[in-house]
Amino acid sequence: MAKSSERRETFYVSTPIYYVNDIPHIGHAYTTIIADALARFQKLAGREVFFLTGTDEHGQKIEKAAAEKGLTPIGLADKVVGRILDLWKALDIEYDFFIRTTMDFHEAGVQKLFQQLLDKGDIYKGTYKGWYCVGEENFLADDVPLDPDGTKICPDCGRKAGVVSEESYFFKLSAYQQPLLDYYAANPSFVRPASRMNEVASFVRQGLKDLSITRTTVKWGIPVLGDPKHTIYVWFDALNNYLTAIGYDWKPDLFRKFWPADLHLIGKDILRFHAVYWPAFLMAGGFPLPGCVFGHGWWLKDEAKMSKSKGNVLDPYQILNAFGPDALRYFLLREVPIGLDGNFSHEGFVNRVNSDLANDFGNLVQRTLTMVRSYFGGIVGEPGPEASDDAALRSEFDALKARVFALMNEYAINKALEEVWVYLNQVNKYLADHEPWKLAKDPARKPRLARILGQATAAVRGISYLVYPVMPRTADKVWNYLGETGRLRDVRWADLAFEGWDPKREVREPQPLFPRVALKDFLGEEPPKKETTMEQIGFEEFQRMDLKVAKIVQAERVAGTTKLLKLEIDLGTEKRQMVAGVAETYPPEDLVGKSLVVIANLKPAVIRGIESQAMLLAAVSPDGKAIIPFFDREVAPGTKVK
Numbered sequence: 001m002a003k004s005s006e007r008r009e010t011f012y013v014s015t016p017i018y019y020v021n022d023i024p025h026i027g028h029a030y031t032t033i034i035a036d037a038l039a040r041f042q043k044l045a046g047r048e049v050f051f052l053t054g055t056d057e058h059g060q061k062i063e064k065a066a067a068e069k070g071l072t073p074i075g076l077a078d079k080v081v082g083r084i085l086d087l088w089k090a091l092d093i094e095y096d097f098f099i100r101t102t103m104d105f106h107e108a109g110v111q112k113l114f115q116q117l118l119d120k121g122d123i124y125k126g127t128y129k130g131w132y133c134v135g136e137e138n139f140l141a142d143d144v145p146l147d148p149d150g151t152k153i154c155p156d157c158g159r160k161a162g163v164v165s166e167e168s169y170f171f172k173l174s175a176y177q178q179p180l181l182d183y184y185a186a187n188p189s190f191v192r193p194a195s196r197m198n199e200v201a202s203f204v205r206q207g208l209k210d211l212s213i214t215r216t217t218v219k220w221g222i223p224v225l226g227d228p229k230h231t232i233y234v235w236f237d238a239l240n241n242y243l244t245a246i247g248y249d250w251k252p253d254l255f256r257k258f259w260p261a262d263l264h265l266i267g268k269d270i271l272r273f274h275a276v277y278w279p280a281f282l283m284a285g286g287f288p289l290p291g292c293v294f295g296h297g298w299w300l301k302d303e304a305k306m307s308k309s310k311g312n313v314l315d316p317y318q319i320l321n322a323f324g325p326d327a328l329r330y331f332l333l334r335e336v337p338i339g340l341d342g343n344f345s346h347e348g349f350v351n352r353v354n355s356d357l358a359n360d361f362g363n364l365v366q367r368t369l370t371m372v373r374s375y376f377g378g379i380v381g382e383p384g385p386e387a388s389d390d391a392a393l394r395s396e397f398d399a400l401k402a403r404v405f406a407l408m409n410e411y412a413i414n415k416a417l418e419e420v421w422v423y424l425n426q427v428n429k430y431l432a433d434h435e436p437w438k439l440a441k442d443p444a445r446k447p448r449l450a451r452i453l454g455q456a457t458a459a460v461r462g463i464s465y466l467v468y469p470v471m472p473r474t475a476d477k478v479w480n481y482l483g484e485t486g487r488l489r490d491v492r493w494a495d496l497a498f499e500g501w502d503p504k505r506e507v508r509e510p511q512p513l514f515p516r517v518a519l520k521d522f523l524g525e526e527p528p529k530k531e532t533t534m535e536q537i538g539f540e541e542f543q544r545m546d547l548k549v550a551k552i553v554q555a556e557r558v559a560g561t562t563k564l565l566k567l568e569i570d571l572g573t574e575k576r577q578m579v580a581g582v583a584e585t586y587p588p589e590d591l592v593g594k595s596l597v598v599i600a601n602l603k604p605a606v607i608r609g610i611e612s613q614a615m616l617l618a619a620v621s622p623d624g625k626a627i628i629p630f631f632d633r634e635v636a637p638g639t640k641v642k
């Protein structure tokens with residue numbers, strides 16, 4: 001019954017509907033970012049995509065929370081929905097439809113589905129008696145043990161539960177035990193990751209009881225047709241959004257096109273409802289089943305689960321304001337595979353963003369395009385003949401593109417990014433090995449230089465395309481710097497070629513893609529100091545550092561900073577520019593004419609939009625002041641220091 005996603009022309013992906021009695025946090029953002037990246041990828045791949053997200057707005061908790069705030073339940077829901085929509089906008093989430101369970105068509109659809117199963121005998125009326133937690137609006141699982149005083153404590157919130165007995169409609173879940181087990185056996189990838197498939201199957205094997213699906217005690221919900229003192233309870237209301245949102249009973253063409261869903265993305269805490277109740281409801285209704293229910297892990301803060309009650313919820317805006325959406329999207333998708341838990345620390349976040357995005361990716365783009373502009377006025381033009389390592393850069397891109405395609409289809413986004421970064425660093429190495437800044441000095445080698453920079457630019461274009469699903473804003477920027485006239489999103493995956501870069505097109509002046517942010521600036525405080533013991537190194541490692549005497553030719557402050565100077569230095573055979581954090585100790589005019597020691601072969605870094613092509617040596621005092629060791633007699637610029 002599951003469809004094979006490889007053959008389909010459409011792709012339907014959903015997030016859970018988020019409960020409106022909650023502040024949107026990183027956990028909500030995570031699921032939605034995964035869905036957005038996969039939806040964007042599938043669109044590039046040429047499929048017609050339906051990306052669904054939304055809100056769950058019924059239930060006693062909403063009723064209570066609204067009353068406390070002096071609002072109507074729908075008034076409260078409207079407010080929270082506004083906040084969620086703002087967050088999705090700030091994160092560049094491009095959903096196709098946002099469902100609210102208070103929408104008319106949803107309520108009508110759920111009532112109709114209920115009636116169908118009632119007529120069929122899969123829903124029947126009985127009496128439910130059980131331990132009930134008002135906080136969770138939930139009957140406790142039967143295996144929660146009795147306390148010594150004969151009562152039960154809710155395992156989720158620690159509050160005392162009470163026995164509730166009421167007339168209720170039941171869904172005949174017990175009848176679907178064997179059909180579910182058969183379905184799991186025939187479709188082992190229905191639940192992912194695989195470890196969770198085993199958990200689900202063993203839960204079902206222990207036996208399924210019929211499920212109470214209405215309440216007479218909850219008013220804020222969808223009434224049962226013909227028996228309106230009953231309100232349809234949580235899961236039969238919420239899960240059916242996946243049917244009603246794509247047109248069940250109100251847009252038949254849309255429904256036919258997209259059902260069954262390819263992928264339901266959910267947090268692992270609601271896996272049982274999606275992997276047991278949901279397929280059972282669908283089987284009862286005669287619907288084909290979705291392709292995959294993927295239970296992703298949790299983001300832990302300092303190893304603890306984030307929750308409103310613990311007060312350790314991360315505010316996404318703290319990160320968005322400092323770094324923009326792409327850095328957060330990248331970090332969440334790169335750091336862990338979708339099925340595992342991740343630990344969020346600000347230090348881990350800043351380190352990854354500075355290293356992968358500012359250094360590796362940002363520098364490559366900045367350096368390549370800056371050279372194209374300064375050596376060729378922005379247009380590379382006709383390149384010289386291709387050498388073997390040029391060809392390798394091209395053929396490896398083709399292989400990378402195929403691997404990324406396969407991995408994204410498998411929802412292995414972190415692996416896809418890993419692969420892209422291996423290639424990206426290969427391009428960085430290609431540039432470092434060919435030293436275009438040296439070739440640029442010899443007019444006779446201009447065709448060779450054109451070949452090398454053309455290749456690097458083509459690679460930059462290809463890389464930006466591959467990271468677009470994860471970092472759409474950045475990819476669009478690069479596309480714009482490259483002078484592309486069409487939109488990246490309109491280029492189909494199959495049509496993207498390394499050779500698609502046109503060397504006659506003018507490259508625009510790039511702006512730094514990912515400004516470096518120091519951890520202490522981000523947190524507004526010093527990070528905890530770590531004891532560091534330096535490791536011993538061999539003489540060969542020391543020899544790899546190109547230490548030279550440099551004479552400062554010019555010095556000026558970097559606008560908008562108190563610490564940074566931009567220096568022009570003379571290395572004997574060449575002049576370079578560099579950025580140094582010494583402005584608090586030395587006014588620029590004191591430095592001109594002085595000689596000092598620099599590391600000449602350190603990878604260039606872009607600091608405040610200025611490429612720094614060397615690093616000076618200085619003693620740094622605990623309060624951050626830098627003291628430069630100068631020479632006590634004249635030394636010629638370029639002299640080796642060893």
Ligand SMILES: [Zn+2]
Nearest residue numbers: 133136154157
């Ligand atoms: Zn509870």
